[in-house]
Amino acid sequence: MKYWLLTTEYPPFFGGGISTYCSFTTRMLAANGHQVTVFVPDMSISKDVISESGNIRVIQFAANKTGMQAWLGYDALLSYEFAHTVGEYLKRESRPDIVEVQDYHGIGYYLLMYKHFGYEHFKDLTILTTIHATALLYMKVNKEAVYELPAYWMGEMEKFSILASDILIAPSKYITDQLAADFRLGDKEVTVVPNPIETSASLPDLSFERNNIVFFGKMVYMKGGFHLIEYFKTLWEEGFSHPLKIIGDADFVLHSEGILAKDYIQRKYKKYIRAGLLQLTGKLPFAEAQKHLAKAHVVIIPSLIDNFPYTVLETMQQGKIVLASKQGGQIEVIEDGKDGFLFDHVFPESFFDQLKKILALSDEEARSIGRNAYEKIRDRYNPARIYEHKIQVIDLFLQTTRTPNKTFPYIKHIPVKISPETLTAKSSTKGLLSVVIPYQQAGDHIQRAVESVINSSFKNVEILVVNGLSDTESFKTLQLLELRYPELRVLNSHDATISQMRNFGAAQSKGEFLAFLNADDSVASNYHEKAIRVLQQFDNVHFVGSWTALTGSKKGYKISVMPEAPYFLLHNTLNSTALVFKLSSFLSTGNDERMKNGMEDWECIVNMSAKGFTGVVLPEALFHQSIRKAKGARKASTNGALFLHTYITQKHQDFYSDHIADLMGILNANGSGLNLKNPTQDNFTGLFSSAFLNKLFIRARSFVAKNYYLKKIALKVIGAKR
Template identity: 45%
Template sequence: MKYWLLTTEFPPFYGGGISTYCKYTAEMFQKQGHEVTVFVQDYTVQHVAETLVNGVRVIRFLPRQTKANEFFGYNAALSYEFAEIVKQYILKEGQPDVIEAQEYTGIAYYLQHFKLLGYPEFKDLTILITCHAPEFLYLEYNHVPVYKFPVYWIAQMEKFSIRAADILVAPSRYIMAETSKRMHWEGVNEFYLPNPIESPALQLEKIPEFEGFRIVCFGKLAALKGTLKLLQYFDELWKEGFKHPLHIVGGTQLMFHPEGVTMGDLVAQKYKKYLEAGLLKLHGEMPPANAKDFLKKAHVVLVPSLVDNLPYTVLEAMSLGKVVLASKQGGQSEVITNGEDGFLFDHNIPGDFKKKLSEILNLSSEEVKQIGARASQTIRKNYHPEAIYPQKMKLIEGFLADKKKKAIFPFVEPIKVKPFSVPVAQAENEMLSVVIPFYNMGAYIEDCVRSVLASEYEPKEVLIVDDGSTEQSSIDKLAAIEEKYPVTVFRKKNEGLSLTRNYGASRAKGGFMAFLDADDTVEPSYYSKAINVLNRYENVHFVGCWVNYFEGANAIWPALTPEPPYLLFHNMVNSSALVYKTASFLSKGQNDPELIYGMEDWDSVIGMVANGLGGVVLPEVLYNYRVRKNSMARAFTKVKKLYLHKYITEKHADFYKQYAVELTHLYNSNGSGLDLDNPTIEPPSGILSALPNAMKERIVSRIKRNKLLRSVAYKIYKKIN
């Protein structure tokens, strides 16, 4: 089997849980004779670097295979780059049998979109998503503003990856229970499969000697890891006369956002007297070999997480024969049998930690070793690759044997369709009707028509609706177009863009329909790709794409799948050039003539989505928007925008009320939604907002990998915030 693994973390540059999992998983499949490839981003390589590590091919690629970093924030761009590098290797080597990716930061988001939207290189892929550390859950416990951009959008990417997975694997039931509380879960079928770890089964005589009362907490200082709770417990113990120190081994540079300081600084300030008295010892990060030796000497290893998946700290400590005292708030509660091969305490029961710690410290040396031996045997029996591999293969083979394409697109925010009628003639025919509203656009109409006629899709009709043009040259040009090209022209009195579009839609004969402004153009494959999606999914009623601004501007706008609540905050899609199921548009999407200054197309999308008629976006540039000096968009003032927003929100008040809480968070976290059209990047007030995306990306990457730079960055952050 050809098995590809996508990850943001892989040794030797990373040593956390995801990195450890990927190492063990890749080697597990390789040892069973499978052809394993790991893809990981690396800003130190020129383009792509391939190495062989313990029989596993590791492809480190520079995430600059495309220009996504020019219009996306770091995480969205990285997801697009993962899709691109996978495409390159598929074209070179053929498709793998399985691609596995983490849900963390949504790195498979665009890979899954390309698959679900029917792109040839991707459409037959099997994508397995393993839930490791969903940011939308973990950052909540770290007290991070989760509605601030781009954090909010990263959460949407993660949620989509979970919902769109062919196979969704969770190492613990706990993490799935917590995750499912924070997103729509209907239609999601998860499987529980623990993480693998290479470990011996230590017999009693092999259990290492420990130093009495050496209490060790392994893990970076973080609120979600229970650091602050643990220190509260020890503060009480030390005040009561407890004389034994607490050793904490792990990084100290994680930011505690509410105070604008690092966790290390916070702990140093708050617990200064215990540090000076030698009761609290912060050892910082250690090389793996040193950490292992330090761990072996522990009397008890503490894992006080407030939320966790299946922490490798627990698996590693137990495999070494150590007694672990862990919280029940995580997948560790599914590993440990309390009192048999470890101990569990509950943060929600006052005094429970103190009680369990006392119980452990009062055990005899022989009892400690016996529990350690059972712990080691538990890990060897249940978590060794020899135990995990057959379970994972059974899961994969079961899916491959009965592989089915999704008939329902996995929207993050699924909305039930409200009944509407479908004309039989339109429901059954495959014709595309392209409606072009026209008003004094003689200088541009021929380019527009030629682009539509060059479309790969057939059958189609082109309907031009002249909204009472007054410019003689435009009237003459339209007459010439009517003679020269296979188009149908309708002429009516001037009523404005909204009624002109609606008029054209009412004359459409096709089961599919598209609008295109007379000064814009489309790429040849747009309509065929869009209609392929419309035919595939019963719950997709319109399709958009990315936008190329030309003439008066030179930029790309990456439209996004339009879903609430962000759809109600700002338009997300190229709403003036969508491709529809005609009946769906006529039922719930007709343009409102009261919106005299614009935004009628955004209002149309809101109306459709509110009625369960959702749409998707093809993640590539297929629509060219001409930016003219005298265009409607250029005449948009803030006053006009505010007037239109007021009208739209009041018109769709019931829909807005459904998302009032989330919209309040979005406004409080990011400011006005009038001009924030890209949630993948930091709002203008952000510390890096003035820099080009590519430069921001390089800075963030270097800061993450350099301890000194992280320290400096946190100090700057603290000064600014």
């Protein structure tokens, strides 16, 4: 089997639980004869670095090839670069049997988009997503602002990546239960396959240093270290004399306090640090950390939430006593009192009782529990056993005959509220695309617009130019175009607004599909073909958009994102003048002709979506928009824009009410929808452009993350911004 693994963490480039999983999994697969390729990104290199050992090939790829650093936020850019790089290798190699992707930060988002949209080389991929650490869930526990952009959109990427996968695996049932509501896991078949770990065949040294109590872990809320210190504070105040040793990185931001964990602990628990009761070693090299583990009497894993922590497996395989919380997949590993101990954060007294019980064990009783722990990990989580389980899941999927999926995996399901028989009755020519071009004194610009449609790869097309308020010269241009192109008809609709012209053109259309095009814009040659393919494939997709390449007075890109509630109810997430529709779906709503001052195209999409006629965005620049001064909504005053927002909100207040809690969260975290731009990026404002600042941020991100003092400076800057 040809197996590709996509990950942000892989040794020796990165550490952590995902890295450990990937290392064991690649060796497990390679040992069973599979050809494994690992893709891991590096923003600092300009050319891919490839290394091979046995059946394992590691591609450390340059994650800056697309040139989209200015237009996509960090997480979206990383996902986009993954998809781009995979596409490069798909073009020159045979297709892999399986592509495995981590859920963390939604790195498979664009890869899965390409697959579902039927892109060449991607459409036949079988994509397996392993749930490791959904950042959205952990951010909530870490008291982070989950509605603040771009974190909110990263969460949306994670949700889609899980819902859109072919095979979904989780190492613990606990994590699937925690994700069930936000990630709609009730709609997916999730198979629990524990993570593998390589264990020595010989029993480890079971000796220990009595009353040596250790916590291994990062000092973030979700790992439970702060609760643990509070538990020990209570014990110390009662006369408990044994210290707590914390081994792990404390240079993490505590978002609710706006301070680094290290500074917070040193400030709040100074008394106990000075007394030697609270010992902070910081992050240690592996060999040093192992020396502390060898001496440990008890290792505490106090997670507030966890999936399947390797810290538990690694500690148990060393024959150490683990005292772990019930808030994690460790409850599926540890049998309380036999091979470890469990406590419950809901009942803090359970921690005190269990710790006292452990410390009261005789040396032989402690070694017996350590022996049981080692044997469980050796027998139950060894690669041979895990491989057999995992390969059964994969083989079952590959051997099952499946019909083409006609339902697109939206994050939020919106039921259709109009019965098919009540849709506007209108005869149409199957497979025909009608392109409606409203025309108001656009001069020679329309020539380029029309030619872009004529030159499209989709040839079954009619072009309807709706002429309104054109001067004599412009009218002559239309007459010449009508003579030159038999596909083109000119429809006169004098004294009409844009809304009226679009509706009029749609009503005159003969096609099964409908597209609008401004007279000074144009389309890429394959836009209509790709959009119609998606409309034909999915019953629940009623319109298709794309990213936009900007020309004229402003160069660059407009990154459209999926128009799903709640975010798109605050901010138009796509170029809604450039969509391709199922004609019958559009005619069920049309443009609101009372909206004469702009945003009628956005309101149309809100209206359609409220009725269950939802759409998608193709993640590439297939539409070319000419930017001129005072065009459309850009010339509206703030008051005018607020009026239009209010009109849309009141017209669709039931739809908005369905999402009121999320809408309030986004507004409180980011401010008015009028100021929102690209949800994949930080909502920059000020002297420099968002594109420039985002590019700068991406370049500096990894450097700042590794430097304690730069982190402190960044915290002050963020605090001042807020």
